[in-house]
Amino acid sequence: MTTTTQSSTSRRSAYPRPRVLGIKTEVPLFDGKRVRYVNLDSAASTPPLLRVQQAVDHFAPWYSSVHRGAGYKSRLSTHLYEHARDVVMRFTGASPATHEVVFVRNTTEALNLLAHRIILEPGELVLTTRMEHHSNLLPWYRTPHEFVELTPDGRIDLQDLERRLKAHQGKVRLVTASAASNVSGIITGIRQMARLAHTHGALIAADVAQLAPHRALSMGAVDDLERIDIMAFSGHKLYAPYGAGALVVPATLFASGQPMLVGGGSACLVTRSDIIWTSGADLEEAGSPNVIGVVAMAAALEELMRYGMDKVAAHERGLTRYAIKRLQTVPGLSLYGPSWDTMLSGSEDRLGVFSFKLAGHSYSEIAAILANEWGIGVRSGCFCAHQYVAFLMGVSDAVSEKIYDQLISGLPVDLPGMVRASLGLANTREDIDRLVAGLTAIAQGNIRAQYIQTPGGDLEPAGTTHDFAAHGESLL
Numbered sequence: 001m002t003t004t005t006q007s008s009t010s011r012r013s014a015y016p017r018p019r020v021l022g023i024k025t026e027v028p029l030f031d032g033k034r035v036r037y038v039n040l041d042s043a044a045s046t047p048p049l050l051r052v053q054q055a056v057d058h059f060a061p062w063y064s065s066v067h068r069g070a071g072y073k074s075r076l077s078t079h080l081y082e083h084a085r086d087v088v089m090r091f092t093g094a095s096p097a098t099h100e101v102v103f104v105r106n107t108t109e110a111l112n113l114l115a116h117r118i119i120l121e122p123g124e125l126v127l128t129t130r131m132e133h134h135s136n137l138l139p140w141y142r143t144p145h146e147f148v149e150l151t152p153d154g155r156i157d158l159q160d161l162e163r164r165l166k167a168h169q170g171k172v173r174l175v176t177a178s179a180a181s182n183v184s185g186i187i188t189g190i191r192q193m194a195r196l197a198h199t200h201g202a203l204i205a206a207d208v209a210q211l212a213p214h215r216a217l218s219m220g221a222v223d224d225l226e227r228i229d230i231m232a233f234s235g236h237k238l239y240a241p242y243g244a245g246a247l248v249v250p251a252t253l254f255a256s257g258q259p260m261l262v263g264g265g266s267a268c269l270v271t272r273s274d275i276i277w278t279s280g281a282d283l284e285e286a287g288s289p290n291v292i293g294v295v296a297m298a299a300a301l302e303e304l305m306r307y308g309m310d311k312v313a314a315h316e317r318g319l320t321r322y323a324i325k326r327l328q329t330v331p332g333l334s335l336y337g338p339s340w341d342t343m344l345s346g347s348e349d350r351l352g353v354f355s356f357k358l359a360g361h362s363y364s365e366i367a368a369i370l371a372n373e374w375g376i377g378v379r380s381g382c383f384c385a386h387q388y389v390a391f392l393m394g395v396s397d398a399v400s401e402k403i404y405d406q407l408i409s410g411l412p413v414d415l416p417g418m419v420r421a422s423l424g425l426a427n428t429r430e431d432i433d434r435l436v437a438g439l440t441a442i443a444q445g446n447i448r449a450q451y452i453q454t455p456g457g458d459l460e461p462a463g464t465t466h467d468f469a470a471h472g473e474s475l476l
């Protein structure tokens, strides 16, 4: 996705790279030594930008409840809250003439809200894909749906999408897919999917939770066959972890109908027997909203636009290529998803999200060793994408069913999983070097601590206990 809605090149070139908080924080290792924390878990969540924290600090004394207050602070807060909708419009390239921005907690809530709003006629269905995060999968289990299949290397199969659109001619109401994967880092062909969806009379929703922090977005013009109709994202993946997210939708979808949550703000008039609902975004924002979260998210988007999403992308593309080259040197490491060659050829854009295995070591062991011996934060497991992870790992349906039966019977199960390292704006080549050094040491058997399983199922170095209670208390 590319955009033309952001600030001019000359302004961008002068603007420094936004600073992310916590990049110099030191954390304890298993032996008590302290090292700078290397955060390789941006696909899960990101710390705030310095600019975002400053905005929150500046705004906090002026905070008051929005919409219903007559006082100066309420009106100022209302102004900033409503202004944030314009910021989201600019960030996504959406037009206020056709779209609404609804503030929600996160992508999960945005997609649940969308599922609530897509009311199907008999015979209609939704198409989602086997690549999706559970946020874009589980809401559709409650409604007639089908999964678009994957190609052998883990991409969304556009031919299968077209086949299904044709088979259900005119009956597919919505195609909903990730714009980028939180597991393989693949940037999907969301534009081609949009063209196919629109050609067959369906709407297209893009889960941009992963793409938005790394690439410029553009909804596209309303008459463009490749336009995106709906976008959903979370502020906490965009350097504003204060509990706000956004759903950008065609205004027509919210013009009428019953809201998902009802309460203050969602009605114009309530009598003993009846309710007249309001319309637009207000209709779906019942209750007092998360004003500080929304202001923080807008501050993050403004800051990223001032810097330029093209520069964010250029920085991260360089790091991604470097990471691929370096990871290739780790003995026994294999990446899930497209081959090394495809990735190194540069023929295809991808995110710096790497899910891998290391021969002879479990995913939880690798994550624990990286944390406790190298001060690196990665993620391990299935990343809330069970179907996709199973596909990439070649877990057969028979094995999946066996795991299902074991879980249902309350038996202990070793779920298959991967390790994931993911890059963001603040990462450097040094971070990647540390990861590669850690993984190489593990591959060569240079593991310094002994690991035991905690009652919660995590692995921890024997004899090491971090006093999170005392540390937490010291922070508050």
Ligand SMILES: Cc1ncc(COP(=O)(O)O)c(C=O)c1O
Pocket (backbone or CB within 6 Å): 043, 044, 106, 107, 108, 109, 133, 135, 136, 178, 180, 181, 182, 207, 209, 210, 234, 236
């Ligand atoms: C692609 C994708 N979609 C949706 C989500 C859910 O985001 P949230 O937990 O903020 O609702 C995630 C989170 O990792 C994601 O990676």
